[in-house]
Amino acid sequence: MRKSMSITLQDIAEQAHVSVTTASKVINDKASEIRISPKTRDLVLTVAKRVGYKPNPFAQSLRTKKSRSFGVVVAEMRNPYFGAIISGIEQASIARGYYPLISSLENNFGEEKACVEVHRANRAAGILFAGTVFRLEEGILHQLAEDNIPVVFIGNKVEALRIPYVDVDNVKGAFLATEHLIKLGHRRIGLILGPDEIPASAKRWKGYKRALEEYGVQYDKRWVEQETQLRSDPGSGYSAMMRFLERDPPTALCTFNDQYALGAIRAAVEKGLTIPQDLAVVGFDNIAAAAYYSPPLTTVEQPMLEMGKIAANMLIDAIEGTLKEERSFVILEPKLIIRKSCGAGP
Amino acid sequence: MRKSMSITLQDIAEQAHVSVTTASKVINDKASEIRISPKTRDLVLTVAKRVGYKPNPFAQSLRTKKSRSFGVVVAEMRNPYFGAIISGIEQASIARGYYPLISSLENNFGEEKACVEVHRANRAAGILFAGTVFRLEEGILHQLAEDNIPVVFIGNKVEALRIPYVDVDNVKGAFLATEHLIKLGHRRIGLILGPDEIPASAKRWKGYKRALEEYGVQYDKRWVEQETQLRSDPGSGYSAMMRFLERDPPTALCTFNDQYALGAIRAAVEKGLTIPQDLAVVGFDNIAAAAYYSPPLTTVEQPMLEMGKIAANMLIDAIEGTLKEERSFVILEPKLIIRKSCGAGP
DNA sequence: GCTAAAAGGTAAAACGTTTAACGTTTGAGC
DNA sequence: GCTCAAACGTTAAACGTTTTACCTTTTAGC
Numbered sequence: 001m002r003k004s005m006s007i008t009l010q011d012i013a014e015q016a017h018v019s020v021t022t023a024s025k026v027i028n029d030k031a032s033e034i035r036i037s038p039k040t041r042d043l044v045l046t047v048a049k050r051v052g053y054k055p056n057p058f059a060q061s062l063r064t065k066k067s068r069s070f071g072v073v074v075a076e077m078r079n080p081y082f083g084a085i086i087s088g089i090e091q092a093s094i095a096r097g098y099y100p101l102i103s104s105l106e107n108n109f110g111e112e113k114a115c116v117e118v119h120r121a122n123r124a125a126g127i128l129f130a131g132t133v134f135r136l137e138e139g140i141l142h143q144l145a146e147d148n149i150p151v152v153f154i155g156n157k158v159e160a161l162r163i164p165y166v167d168v169d170n171v172k173g174a175f176l177a178t179e180h181l182i183k184l185g186h187r188r189i190g191l192i193l194g195p196d197e198i199p200a201s202a203k204r205w206k207g208y209k210r211a212l213e214e215y216g217v218q219y220d221k222r223w224v225e226q227e228t229q230l231r232s233d234p235g236s237g238y239s240a241m242m243r244f245l246e247r248d249p250p251t252a253l254c255t256f257n258d259q260y261a262l263g264a265i266r267a268a269v270e271k272g273l274t275i276p277q278d279l280a281v282v283g284f285d286n287i288a289a290a291a292y293y294s295p296p297l298t299t300v301e302q303p304m305l306e307m308g309k310i311a312a313n314m315l316i317d318a319i320e321g322t323l324k325e326e327r328s329f330v331i332l333e334p335k336l337i338i339r340k341s342c343g344a345g346p
Numbered sequence: 347m348r349k350s351m352s353i354t355l356q357d358i359a360e361q362a363h364v365s366v367t368t369a370s371k372v373i374n375d376k377a378s379e380i381r382i383s384p385k386t387r388d389l390v391l392t393v394a395k396r397v398g399y400k401p402n403p404f405a406q407s408l409r410t411k412k413s414r415s416f417g418v419v420v421a422e423m424r425n426p427y428f429g430a431i432i433s434g435i436e437q438a439s440i441a442r443g444y445y446p447l448i449s450s451l452e453n454n455f456g457e458e459k460a461c462v463e464v465h466r467a468n469r470a471a472g473i474l475f476a477g478t479v480f481r482l483e484e485g486i487l488h489q490l491a492e493d494n495i496p497v498v499f500i501g502n503k504v505e506a507l508r509i510p511y512v513d514v515d516n517v518k519g520a521f522l523a524t525e526h527l528i529k530l531g532h533r534r535i536g537l538i539l540g541p542d543e544i545p546a547s548a549k550r551w552k553g554y555k556r557a558l559e560e561y562g563v564q565y566d567k568r569w570v571e572q573e574t575q576l577r578s579d580p581g582s583g584y585s586a587m588m589r590f591l592e593r594d595p596p597t598a599l600c601t602f603n604d605q606y607a608l609g610a611i612r613a614a615v616e617k618g619l620t621i622p623q624d625l626a627v628v629g630f631d632n633i634a635a636a637a638y639y640s641p642p643l644t645t646v647e648q649p650m651l652e653m654g655k656i657a658a659n660m661l662i663d664a665i666e667g668t669l670k671e672e673r674s675f676v677i678l679e680p681k682l683i684i685r686k687s688c689g690a691g692p
Numbered sequence: 693g694c695t696a697a698a699a700g701g702t703a704a705a706a707c708g709t710t711t712a713a714c715g716t717t718t719g720a721g722c
Numbered sequence: 723g724c725t726c727a728a729a730c731g732t733t734a735a736a737c738g739t740t741t742t743a744c745c746t747t748t749t750a751g752c
Contacts, residue, residue, distance in 0.1 A: 008708055019732050024710060035730055054467050058413075059708035062404040062737045077436070078429040078634060087423040087450055094449065099468055101445050104433055121400050122445055234638035259635065266638045288424060289605065292580035292612045294640050354738055365702050370740060381700055405738035408707045 007051045016040070016047045023048075027055065061123070068098050070315055071119030073112060075131035077104040079232060080287040081257065081304060085130050085154060088308020096316050100128070107231040109133045109197070116140055120149075125319045128311055130154040133197040133230065150318035154311045155302075156199055157329075164318065164328035166311045170200045173300040173334035174207030174254060177282040180298070180336055181252040182215045184344055186280060189217075190250035192240040192260055193226040201226065201256070204284075208254060223250055227260075237263030245271045251279060252342070258283040258290045261297055265341070276343035286337050295340035303332055353399045362386075362393045369394075373401065407469070414444050416661055417465030419458060421477035423450040425578060426633040427603065427650060431476050431500060434654020442662050446474070453577040455479045455543070462486055466495075471665045474657055476500040479543040479576065496664035500657045501648075502545055503675075510664065510674035512657045516546045519646040519680035520553030520600060523628040526644070526682055527598040528561045530690055532626060535563070536596035538586040538606055539572040547572065547602070550630075554600060569596055573606075583609030591617045597625060598688070604629040604636045607643055611687070622689035632683050641686035649678055 009027070013020045018040055025036055026044040061067050072089055074082045086102060093100050101122060103115045112132055119127055126149055133156075141161060144151055153165035174191075181189050191208050193201040205224070212219045225240040237260030244250060245267060255261040261283035268279050275281055275295055283290055283299035290297040310330055317323035338344055355373070359366045364386060371382055372390040407413050418435060420428045432448060439446050447468060449461045458478055465473055472495055479502075487507060490497055499511035520537075527535050537554050539547040551570070558565045571586040583606030590596060591613060601607040607629035614625050621627055621641055629636055629645035636643040656676055663669035684690055 006708095010708075020709085021711080021732060021734095022730090024708095025731095028710085035728090037730065040730080056408070056708050057468060058404045058408040059737090060710080062402070062408055062707090062739090063709045063711085065737070067404075077433040078426045080424045080426055080429070083424040083426070083429050086448075087452060090423070090448065090450060091452075094464055099447050099464070102432075102436065102448050103440065104436055106433060106437075118440060118445070122403060233634050238638060262635055262638045266640055266642070269640050288579050289608055289635065292584060292608045294612055294615050296612070352738095356738075366739085367702060367704095367741085368700090370738095371701095374740080381698090383700060386700080402738050405707090406740080408709090408737090409739045409741085411707070 006056065007053045008056065009053075011051060012044060012047050012053055015051065016044050018044060027053070067123045067125040069101055069122065069124055070098060070126040070128065070319065071116070071122070071124040072100045072102045072128045072130065073115045073119075073132055074102065074104050075109075075133075075230075076107050076232060077102075079259070080289070081232075081259075081285050081302075082130060084287070084304035085308040085311075088305040088310075089128065089312040090308075091305075092309040092312035093316065096313070098125075098312075098316055098319075100312070105132060109230050113140055116144070124149070126150040126152070126315045128152050128154065128315050129156065130311075131156060131198075131232075150315060150323070152311050152315040152318065154307055159199075164314055164323065166307050166314065166330040166332070167200075168302045168307070168332045168334050170203035170334075171207040171210065173284060173302070174204035175211045176207075176334060176336040177254045177284070177300050178208045178211035179215065180338070180344070181254070181280055181282060181342065182211060182217060184252070184280065184342060186250075186252035187217055188250040188252070189223060190244055190253040191224045192237060192253065192255045192264060193224065194232065194236070194256040194260075195226065195228050195230055197230065204254075204256065222247070227256070232257060232259060234259045234263030234266065236260055237265075238267045240264065241267035245273075249273070249279070253279060253281045255281065255283050258285045258287045258293075258297060258299055260284075261290075261299070261341075262293060265293065276341055280342040282342055290337075291339065293341065298339045298342040298344070299337050301335045301337050307332060352402065353397045354402070355399075357397060358390060358393050358399055361397065362390050364390060373399070413469045413471040415447055415468065415470055416444060416472040416474065416665065417462070417468070417470035418446045418448045418474045418476065419461045419465075419478055420448065420450050421455075421479075421576075422453050422578060423448075425605070426635070427578075427605075427631050427648075428476060430633070430650035431654040431657075434651040434656075435474065435658040436654075437651075438655040438658035439662065442659070444471075444658075444662055444665075446658070451478060455576050459486055462490070470495070472496040472498070472661045474498050474500065474661050475502065476657075477502060477544075477578075496661060496669075498657050498661040498664065500653055505545075510660055510669065512653050512660065512676040512678070513546075514648045514653070514678045514680045516549035516680075517553040517556065519630060519648070520550035521557045522553075522680060522682040523600045523630070523646050524554045524557035525561065526684070526690070527600070527626055527628060527688065528557060528563055530598070530626065530688060532596075532598035533563055534596040534598070535569060536590055536599040537570045538583060538599065538601045538610060539570065540578065540582075540602040540606075541572065541574050541576055543576065550600075550602065568593070573602070578603060578605060580605045580609030580612065582606055583611075584613045586610065587613035591619075595619070595625065599625060599627045601627065601629050604631045604633045604639075604643060604645055606630075607636075607645070607687075608639060611639065622687055626688040628688055636683075637685065639687065644685045644688040644690070645683050647681040647683050653678065 012023045157165040227236040241264035286301035355369045358369045503511040573582040587610035632647035
């Protein structure tokens, strides 16, 4: 008597009085060259349903040498930005019968290699990187390419190699934020950037400068503060803002993300400033909490869930060998969400 | 010529001039009944290292009928509370050679069944539930028990069944928060609870009542607001607080979690109240952002990373059949973190 | 020197699939 | 009535491990 053992093709075959091969063919519905009569087909399917057959993924993967899992390497799980992205990845991949193995660096950048090792040991069919920093670019990525393991980046295009990515238009996002502040009359607009290692920093800077230029506002490096720490929490925004406050503070501020904005606001309030009267603030990302900050945060929305879904679909396409070059580089539109923190919102 | 195919025991065996069996034995280091000479042992290990052997987990699982992955079902990925827990789970399980398959309900409670189905199809060796709600308790959990798939709960003990769990002491946490507010002189202390389906709600309520009683403060049901929506975002705190404000608002407030607190603070500020002068607020969880709220949030800390690690270790022990009854029910200590939002902090 | 057991190792089967190669039956064409 | 395909299936091997059962060579005991 089989006790809580799983049902196999063998069981189906016996009960339907056909061979295991036939059962396999029916289950996999090789519609192309099938050569199975409708009668046996139905029979097998009925039996399969009745006994609740679930293919054994280990046997499948062993035999076909194809894995249905892929790795996801993310910078920091606690960050709602990555949470939303992972959520998108998960939804899209489950829908296609894949499952993501998620590993987080927790900001120990440099651990990428170890993470990738784990994924490789688990026979991940591909790897998705979100918010990671590739100092070791050559090494790891090259090796993956060589071994035919596709890679997709989220929010972090690697310029050197032609690796598929999905990102938001960072230049435009920063442009929108800056433009908005300029239109509200600000001329002394601060910019708090993330560390250099994050490619988005340079792009946001570019968008900021472009807006100033377009509206004839003088660019001045002293209005730009950059965080050097890689971790992306409110503390970064806080300390950067403090540096501004010790000098000659701006009247408006673009921050690298909503968490930075929270920290920056905190610093400003501590020094007796009022938001938005003394300092208008714009964030980036539009995480769920942003609408409830005091005051509610004006911010540039990134479609994080969407990015996760697109990236997962791209990676799976790549794994299955159907990813087309022209669909490999996706840039999504950011959107300015106006709330009270800039002085203009409802 | 093998092109980017993985190294197998066969390869090692050939190069070391031993049989596959021997290679396998050495690699798995069956120290007990091994019967392999140190010489061959070293030889095999050397070869294995040289060729970079990585066992094929599919073959291993197929043969041993043991899976090294387990499912994690979480209520909401975007929530930093769950993010931290997942992070803990991941660290602990990677360390023990297991990998978690994470799936999120995104607050579609009732989807538990579908999630569990996916995990079962992937042959998860166990399942970890965090923040999920078991209306369907009987069905799913029973089935899992029957099929010998261990389950562990995080932050959500199911009273009916003796299922291992790890949780923070919710009664004590709420007690600490309430006590703190009482000691600061408050008598009209509001309580915003999560929905009934979340067991923590009832426990926090109990701790709140216990503190009032102990300090001789009259308990009054009108100071208790409960959210009915399951999603746990700032909006819940916001609307609950609004209901207080339309009546006769309390002078102090205990909230269900830090996100609720953010929403509640927003609502109060919108109505012209100042925190903490007009309303002292205490949160729960101590997520990273809480220290940067305006004002910084006094809150009850939960050791989320720790909870994730402990739960993962418990589940893995259960999978391996070594989980002892006396280590199956873990309650961790909460800790009051005093900041400015209650009027007492630094 | 003989036997028994220990030591060191191997062959082969099994796990549940997929797939290449091969049978058998049926029916059509003439 | 024969031949040839097509139609419908099947057999058996393979994927990379682990494990059971077995085999050979030492070594120990006397």
